[in-house]
Amino acid sequence: MLQSIHAIFADSPVPLYSQLADLLRQRILRGAWAPGSKVPSLEALVTEFKVARVTVRQAIEILSREGLLLPQRGRGTFVS
Numbered sequence: 001m002l003q004s005i006h007a008i009f010a011d012s013p014v015p016l017y018s019q020l021a022d023l024l025r026q027r028i029l030r031g032a033w034a035p036g037s038k039v040p041s042l043e044a045l046v047t048e049f050k051v052a053r054v055t056v057r058q059a060i061e062i063l064s065r066e067g068l069l070l071p072q073r074g075r076g077t078f079v080s
Contacts, residue, residue, distance in 0.1 A: 017058035
């Protein structure tokens with residue numbers, strides 16, 4: 001499945017961070033990540049999606065501004 005995700009990333013004119021934000025948003029909205037749960041670490045997401053750390057940070061920032069995620073320094077990022 002990850003290979004198809006990467007193919008979508010590679011073939012799309014949409015920036016990677018925006019695509020990743022969409023994928024993470026879907027996980028939240030579909031209940032894969034429940035409210036209050038801690039999301040995987042930055043490193044885990046980098047490994048899963050094979051993107052740069054800055055790409056993951058940008059995606060998390062988008063979802064934070066939307067009120068879906070709550071980053072907590074030293075603790076991790078949680079679903080709002």
